[in-house]
Amino acid sequence: MNRREIVLAPIVHVLGARPNFVKAAPVIRALEAAGAEQAVVHTGQHYDARMSEVFFDELGLPEPDVNLGVGSGSHAAQTAALMTGLEEEFTSRSPAVVIVYGDVNSTIAAALVAAKLHIPVAHVEAGLRSFDMTMPEEVNRRLTDQLSDVCLVTSPEGIGHLANEGVPVERAHLVGNPMIDTLLANLDSFDTGRVRAEHGLPDRYVLATMHRPANVDAPDTAADLVRRLHGIADLADLVIPVHPRGRANLMAAGLDDHDGVHVLEPLGYTDFIGAVRGAAAVITDSGGLQEETTILGVPCLTVRPNTERPITITHGTNRLVTFxxxxxxxxxxxxxxxxxDAAARYENARRPPLWDGAAGPRIAEVIMEFIGD
Known part of the structure; x- marks a missing residue:
């Protein structure tokens, strides 16, 4: 465990995976501006530097006070290791509130540990539902919301989902989407031309990201997906930064056996969104990318039977598709x-309510009021 000197802080942020860092950055900044004492615990769920450390650098996040270094493993093994490490951290710090983000294993582990230690939990991105309990993320987000004292909701339908599940109305706060705060704050940094030049990309391309277990874990399914991706590469160059999850199966299926397929290593935040911004279309099974393409006006095809972000369909560019x-x-x-072109798409994009770049300050206001009670 990589530990700095323990500093007691009333607010502890638990971050574990790439999307968490993007969501947390505006919240941490807004709480700092409000004068709050904070600590950041990086669980190490994403342990590759390209999936974690680079985000701290690019987003101006403070150096984590602790990196638990949990790494990969089965859901049970990883969650158990997370809970053990987080219990020690929370016991030593005695936080007034633990803030968790999204729906990864670090999120539910922190919520469980905090609840059993009688420490309040605030969940950023509460209320999202795919209604597909075969997705580990759906299990995580549902349980986290039940354990949370403060549910910070990104889109209006989330308020209804929480009410239907018996979450008291006073716990739910519609605050907007902090991931979009980060996107809008860094808009000038997303230099598509530079990304094209550095990675040898053509002027017109389709960008793909695929990592969901249902799409990449089974060799036969991964091979079927690769055949479809090759079919797309027959229409236009296909750029795919390959997530560590699924890399072996996708490459074994011959992902790079097509001249039109450009296989990249995972990209940092600004390079990745720069590539997204310049794409003719995006193919994904990611949740957050559905949101980012909505704001950028980039057509998004989500290879899933459902989405926990339906507002990206009703108010954005997203569409669900089968193989x-x-x-x-x-x-x-x-x-x-x-x-x-990218500029025209951005200017003409539809914006869901409160996806305006000010979610971080709204979240900070709710948190400060909560810990002041």
């Missing part, structure tokens, strides 16, 4: 957007 629909839908998008 069978993927190539035909990409063809339609490419034909429809042949003359569009």
């Amino acid at each position: 069978e629909e993927l190539v035909p839908q990409v063809r339609k998008v490419l034909e429809a957007t042949a003359d569009e």
